[in-house]
Amino acid sequence: MSRILLIVGGGIAAYKSCEIVRTLRRRGHAVRCVLTEGGSHFVTPMTLAALSEDQVFTTLWDLKDEAEMGHIQLSRQADLVVIAPATADLLARMAGGLANDLATTLLLATDKPVLAAPAMNVRMWQHPATRRNVEQLRADGVTVMEPDEGAMACGEFGPGRLPEPDVIVARIEQVLAGSVAKPLSGRHILVTAGPTHEPIDPVRYIANRSSGKQGFAIAGALAALGARVSLVAGPVLLPTPAGVDRIDVESAQDMANAVAAALPADAAVMVAAVADWRAEDAAGQKIKKRPGEPPAPLRLVENVDILATLARSPRRPALLIGFAAETEQIVAHATAKRARKGAxxxxxxxxxxxxxxxxxxxxxxxTADGVESWELLPKNQVAARLADRIAATLG
Known part of the structure; x- marks a missing residue:
């Protein structure tokens, strides 16, 4: 018999929590419920207590329970913590690490697996803030289910409905059985991100405006799907995504060396905006400006082509993805680049x-099959969609 702690969030979908409890009990699981303040507007503690045949917990400030550190005990005694419905507010507070009520406090204190079943208005689900929060939670190891699509109590239609109780129960039992394998588990994926800095002298360099945000988001999304990710990062000030191994480099040659050292890999996603040229002879001392004289000539030579080199390597990853930053004829230039580079x-x-x-x-x-154009998306959503496509391609 497994022990499940069910957190009931506030929202009209909270009524389905009763059927979740009933089904879990019928299948032999022990269920304890935590009812949030919002959830109590839709279902009562008495209803959940009757269905679960156990005490229902509603507040962090119960003198008897908290004298025994009840929230810590609740978080540790369960085999699995489930949030259904997981509202936009609950997901946001979870992603931010807040602990301002019983539910979020025990979620921060638990050392057990956590499963969230979201339910909210379609626009709330699709809002960039919610998407960021979901990706952060997945990166933190929380299993976040996809909501169902359909008509909602507010009259709108789209994704955001709480999955049906039997679907949630099935996922609960999969997690309990340890059968939910992340799609990229066991895969090693190499990602490059950010610019490179090519020295002219000790204080000047050639660079570009790449921030590294898209590459870092892709690295995090791949790690959230279970991949072992090696992120070769140019000089950027970004936090390392959860679960990612980061190698910091500066120049294109540094990046090429780090890429070679990170092989073999099942896939490589070359997002970095590598400088095309470098100074032929970088000065060992600062080049001084001489009043009345022309500037010192700057001779440029081509940098190593990391993507093309990797495509020709005997250790070429099975899936090799390059990026093209263009300002005109975007698709035409990218199509030519794919053929030229061997990606x-x-x-x-x-x-x-x-x-x-x-x-x-x-x-x-x-790709070899044609061109797929995506709508304008936050970079973390581009990353998540691309990671899903990589997972499907690697099988």
Whole structure:
């Protein structure tokens, strides 16, 4: 018999929690319920107590329970913690690590697996803030179910409905049985991100405006799907995504060396905006400006082509993905680049606006089968969609 702690969030879908409890009890599981303040507007503690045949917990400030550190005990005594419905507010507080009521406090204190079944208005589910929170929770190891699509109590239609109780119970039992394998478990994926800095002298360098945000988001999304991710990062000030192994480099040659050292890999996603040229002879001392004299000549030579080199390598990953930052004829240039470089996919984006350094992206995925153009999306959603496609391709 497994012990399940069910947190009931506030929302009209809370009525389905009663059927979840009933089904779990019928299948032999012990259930304890935590009813949030919002949830209590839709179902009562007495109803859940009768169905679970156990005490229902509603507050962090119960003198008897908290004298024994009840929230710690609740969080540790269960085999699995389930949130159904998981509202937008609950997901946001979970992602932010807040602990301002009984539910979020025990979620922060638990050392057990956590499963969340979201339910909210379609626009709330699709809002960039909610998408960020979901991706953060998945990166933190929380299993977040996809909501159902359909008509809602508010009259709108789309994704956001709480999955049916039998579907939630089935997922609960999968998690309990340890049968929910992340799709990229056991895979090693190499990601490059950010710019490179090519020295002119000790204080000057050639660079570009890449922020590294898209590459870091992709690395985090792949790790959330279970991959072992090696992130070769150019000089950027971004936090390392959860579960990612980061290798910091500066120049294109540094990045090429780090990429070679990270092989073998099942896939490589080359997001970095590697400088095309470098100074032929970087000065060992600062080049001084001489009044009245022309500037010192700067001779440029081509940098190593990391993507093309990897495509020709005997240790070429099974799936090789390059990125193309373009300002005109986006798809045409990306299609030519895919053939020229020997990549399987090229993900192209128009960087003529504020994409470099911004938080959203419009991409075109160019493959041997054609071109797939995506709508404008936050970069973390681009990352999540691309990670899902990589997982499906690797099988």
């Amino acid at each position: 399987d996919w090229i993900v192209a984006n128009d960087v003529s606006g504020d994409v470099m350094g911004g938080d959203a992206n419009t991409v075109h995925v160019v």
